[in-house]
Structure formats: structure tokens, C-alpha cells
Amino acid sequence: MPVDAVIPFKPKNPKTRLSCVMDQEEREAFARAMLSDVIGAVCAGGCAPRLICTAPFAYPDAPVTVDPAGLNESLDRALASAGGPLLIIMADLPLADGAAIARMIATPADIAIMPGRGGGTNAIFVRDPSRYHVDYYGASFLKHAAIAADAGLSCEVVDSFRLHTDVDEKEDLVEVLIHGTGAARRYLESLGFALSIEKGRVGVERRTHKETF
Amino acid sequence: MPVDAVIPFKPKNPKTRLSCVMDQEEREAFARAMLSDVIGAVCAGGCAPRLICTAPFAYPDAPVTVDPAGLNESLDRALASAGGPLLIIMADLPLADGAAIARMIATPADIAIMPGRGGGTNAIFVRDPSRYHVDYYGASFLKHAAIAADAGLSCEVVDSFRLHTDVDEKEDLVEVLIHGTGAARRYLESLGFALSIEKGRVGVERRTHKETF
Numbered sequence: 001m002p003v004d005a006v007i008p009f010k011p012k013n014p015k016t017r018l019s020c021v022m023d024q025e026e027r028e029a030f031a032r033a034m035l036s037d038v039i040g041a042v043c044a045g046g047c048a049p050r051l052i053c054t055a056p057f058a059y060p061d062a063p064v065t066v067d068p069a070g071l072n073e074s075l076d077r078a079l080a081s082a083g084g085p086l087l088i089i090m091a092d093l094p095l096a097d098g099a100a101i102a103r104m105i106a107t108p109a110d111i112a113i114m115p116g117r118g119g120g121t122n123a124i125f126v127r128d129p130s131r132y133h134v135d136y137y138g139a140s141f142l143k144h145a146a147i148a149a150d151a152g153l154s155c156e157v158v159d160s161f162r163l164h165t166d167v168d169e170k171e172d173l174v175e176v177l178i179h180g181t182g183a184a185r186r187y188l189e190s191l192g193f194a195l196s197i198e199k200g201r202v203g204v205e206r207r208t209h210k211e212t213f
Numbered sequence: 214m215p216v217d218a219v220i221p222f223k224p225k226n227p228k229t230r231l232s233c234v235m236d237q238e239e240r241e242a243f244a245r246a247m248l249s250d251v252i253g254a255v256c257a258g259g260c261a262p263r264l265i266c267t268a269p270f271a272y273p274d275a276p277v278t279v280d281p282a283g284l285n286e287s288l289d290r291a292l293a294s295a296g297g298p299l300l301i302i303m304a305d306l307p308l309a310d311g312a313a314i315a316r317m318i319a320t321p322a323d324i325a326i327m328p329g330r331g332g333g334t335n336a337i338f339v340r341d342p343s344r345y346h347v348d349y350y351g352a353s354f355l356k357h358a359a360i361a362a363d364a365g366l367s368c369e370v371v372d373s374f375r376l377h378t379d380v381d382e383k384e385d386l387v388e389v390l391i392h393g394t395g396a397a398r399r400y401l402e403s404l405g406f407a408l409s410i411e412k413g414r415v416g417v418e419r420r421t422h423k424e425t426f
Contacts, residue, residue, distance in 0.1 A: 097372075099372070100372055115374070115391070115392065117388070118384070118387055118388075118414070118415050119387060119391050119408070119415035120415075137413050138410050138413055138415065139391070139408060139410060139415045141391060142391065157392070159310075159312070159313055159372075159373045159374055159375050160372045160373065160374060161328070161372055161373060161374040161376075161377035162372050163374075164374035164377065171331070174331055174332060175330070175331075178328070178332050178352070178354060178355065179328065179370070195332070195352060197351050197352060200350050200351055201331070202331050202332035202333075202351065202352045
């Protein structure tokens, strides 16, 4: 039996910190490309994906629940109604691969947490969802570790840069262009994004611009 | 036989991008604390550390070679004179642990590369050093992968956020305060660094200041 993997997804006006280099339509397409990479990794890692979306959205190969509530509320509902182990994973991890997902759900601990950069939480695997709840935003990694400790649950911190790398800002696109192999990288390249090196630092530039950029 | 691990180290005026929050003496002490964490991880992972320093420096438990040449030149010399497999690892990886090092040197490939954030290279394991050379700076991860390909060497990209997280800038200190367990974290705390959360973003603040900050 594959492990259920819940992926929260915001189809409308996502990734606003990329507004400096992409318009809204492009950001929505880029978010869908990243989601497609995450879904591919989740399936390759032995999980069955389903989406919780803030607005109506259709995805070919995964069931979709629309829940306009906040992230914590909708994920707590998913935990409460889960019939077995649950993976919660964010949709903005375009470097994710099946090996990292498989390592996560193979944890010997009760909980496996994948920290994001800057104190966030990119994924949580919970063996017994009835004993856990989430608390996203801010230093959520520390909160999630504390929730596990308070519930007497053992916790593994997973060690993967592929799942650690969430994409929010222009600088993060460097990682997609270097390490990505899927839809998100292809979409960036189709928009004209390429690596640039200035004074020894690696960045990205957009070589073809819409009029607005 | 433990694998030799070469660690380049700059004892004088290192980590200048941290000058906004630490004076030179503090940056030198912080660099030594990070080095100590890396050496601990390298030993725990089954390697024997030795240092290549740009200036005279004494370290209690590791042999030191002083080589004022550039990074590439001194590492190529180390590769050329190696008598067996060699790990090259940077000194600014305070989240490194033995498990990640052990995974690296257990690669089934000829080469294992640990990319740093932003296209850099944080560690390279080379099974046959006579067939490899390095090319640091800029997008060195891509260059190192290309050098392996050109030499007909198979290459694994290691998946570890602990080895991916190199510490160069103030924002990187967040990771040390959240995930560090060793000397670097203790040193930051002794200087008064603590996490701060503003508008949902996690940063660091220095609660006790020298007059210069």
C-alpha cells in the first residue's frame, strides 16, 4: 500500500516573491511545473499524492480537495481523517526525487521532518497522524520538533538538500537551473532564464523579457 | 584504513561577508569553531583529517600543511600526491555529521560531489585522485561534474542539506542556530546571537554588541 502524500497547493497568484521576474500567469505556470515535479518524486518514492488546494484546480493524476481554510487548519483536518501513515509535503520543491522521499518514509522514528531553509518545514512524515498536529509559519521546524517531543514521539531530521531547497525567491532559481531535471527547470528555460556569473557569484538572468520586465 | 580528508583553511581574516556582524577576531574564532565541527564529522564518518592552511596555524589533532598558493593549486597538489582515495571538504560546514560523510565515501561511483548552495562545491570524494583535478570558484559544481565526465568517471551527486549548508553570510547563521549542535553554534550563542522572527521570517540578531556593531 502506498503511503498517502498530501500536497497543499495554491493555484491563484502563488510565489509573489518571484513577482520581480515573472508575471502572475507565469508564476501560476511555474507553480504548476514545480507541483508536477513534486508529484513525480512522491510517486517514485512510493507514495500516492493528493492535493489540498485553496481554490478549484484540476490535476490529471491526483485527487483534489478544495479547502479555502488556512494551511494549518486544512492539514490538521487531513491528519485527523487519515487512515494510516501520512506524508505532508510542500509543492515548491522542484529538486525532490524518489530516493529522498523513500528515505523519509523509511524512517525508524515516529516522525520524520524535513526542514526548509530558514527554519521552515518542507515535509513531515507521520506514522500515526492521530497523535500529531501541525504549526506552520515562522520557525515551524522548531515548532514541529517540539510538538513531536511533547507528544512523546521520536523524530528524525531528514538530511536531503533536494527536499531542503524550497523555491521562493529569484536566488532560489539558481538551484533549479543547476540541479533540476524536470518540468520546473524546463519551464524556466522556456521563459529565457539562464545562469549568470558576476564577480564569481552565480545568479540568474532572464534573457527574453516580457514588456513588463 | 581511514580515508584521507583534506580541509583547506584560512586562519587569517576569513569570512569577510560576516564583517557586518563580527569583527576580525570573532570571525577567526568562528572559522576555527566551524573547522572543529567539520573535523569532528570527518572523524566520525571514518576519515583522517589534515589541513591545508594559507598561513601558519596549529591544530591539536590534525597535521597541518602551510600552502599559500591558491585553492585550486594547493588541492591539485594534494590530489597528485595522494596515495589512495581522497575526500576534499570545506571548513565552513558546521552542520556536517558523520552519517553524511560516511554516505559520501560509500558512493558506488568514481566521484561523489556535494554541491554547495549557489552552484559551489562543498565536498568531493575521489576514488582515484590521479585521474582528477579541481576547479573552484564560480559555478564550480558544474565544472567539477564536467571534469568527471571528461575523464570518463562516474559521478554521484550527494543529497545532504547538512553538507550543502556552507556559512558565508548573516542569513546562514540561522541554520547554525537551528540545526547546529557543536562548537560553531556554541560560539555564536556566546557572542549573543539568537533567532529573531519578524513578519514571519526567521533571522538572527546579536543581543550583546561590541561597540563597533
